[in-house]
Every structure is written in structure tokens, then in C-alpha cells.
């Protein structure tokens with residue numbers, strides 16, 4: 001069975017950029033799902049001979065009244081529930097934000113395997129870039145650059161190891 005990998009994270013951390021890279025070779029299969037799943041994008045990819053389905057959740061865009069938690073409940077948690085593994089993107093240039101910590105706490109409670117990907121780390125030392133993200137309590141964070149493709153293959157090999 002092809003595992004479903006769900007990309008989550010607050011707005012602007014680079015989810016869609018990474019999604020495009022992960023689905024590049026099958027870009028024609030990327031499509032919008034109307035109706036219930038209208039805020040999610042699905043695409044297919046493959047790494048090291050292993051195929052996967054990847055979901056771009058559209059992020060935890062805060063809603064006017066409910067705030068970030070309500071938005072997570074509304075769309076992203078459903079994607080997380082349907083996923084086999086979660087890639088939680090954070091911004092290595094912005095550092096760990098209060099929103100990141102809220103999302104981390106919520107993801108931890110899902111019981112799904114979560115991989116913290118510290119994005120936008122091109123030109124940075126990986127160990128320095130990831131250091132403050134250990135505090136999210138989701139295991140070792142991995143430095144990547146979705147825009148430049150750095151660390152992406154290694155991350156996906158790790159994510160897919162269990163499948």
C-alpha cells in the first residue's frame with residue numbers, strides 16, 4: 001500500500017514549495033479535490049523506488065474567530081487522520097514560534113509518526129539550523145530546503161523507511 005504523507009505547518013513555511021518538489025515528476029496528477037477536501041492538494045511521488053501519496057494541507061491559516069486551533073480542527077486534522085506519516089514543516093529562518101509549539105502539541109497527540117522538517121536552511125549549518133527545534137518534542141529535526149532541494153531526498157527516505 002502506498003503511504004500517504006501529510007505536509008503540515010503554519011502559513012508560509014514552504015509546504016506548497018516542498019509539495020511541488022515532491023510531486024514534480026508526476027505533476028500532471030496533482031489536482032484539486034472539490035467539496036469536502038477543497039483546501040487539500042494531492043500528488044504522487046517516488047523516492048528510492050518507493051511510491052507515496054503526498055498531501056498539501058494548505059496550512060493552518062488562522063480563521064477570524066476560531067484562531068489556529070479551530071482551523072486545525074476544521075481541515076488539517078482530517079488530513080492528518082487519513083495520513084500514514086506527517087511531515088511538520090517549520091521555518092529555520094524564523095525559528096520556533098508559539099504557533100509551531102501549539103501545532104507540535106496537537107500533532108503529538110495524534111499518535112502518528114511525525115518528522116520535523118526545518119525548511120529554508122540553504123546556506124545554514126544544519127546542526128545550528130535545527131538546534132532550537134528539538135524543544136518541539138517530536139524527535140530529531142531535519143534540515144531541508146524545499147526551494148533548493150537540499151535534504152529532501154534524505155528526509156523522504158527516512159519518512160518512507162517504515163513502509
Ligand code: GDP
Nearest residue numbers: 011012013014015016017119120145146147148
Ligand atoms: P506555504 O504557505 O507553507 O505553502 O509556503 P509556500 O510554499 O507558499 O512558501 C512561502 C514562501 O517561502 C515563498 O516565498 C517561498 O518561495 C518561500 N520558500 C519556500 N521554501 C523555501 C526554501 O527552502 N528556502 C527559502 N529561502 N524560501 C523558501
Ligand code: MG
Nearest residue numbers: 015016058059
Ligand atoms: Mg501553501
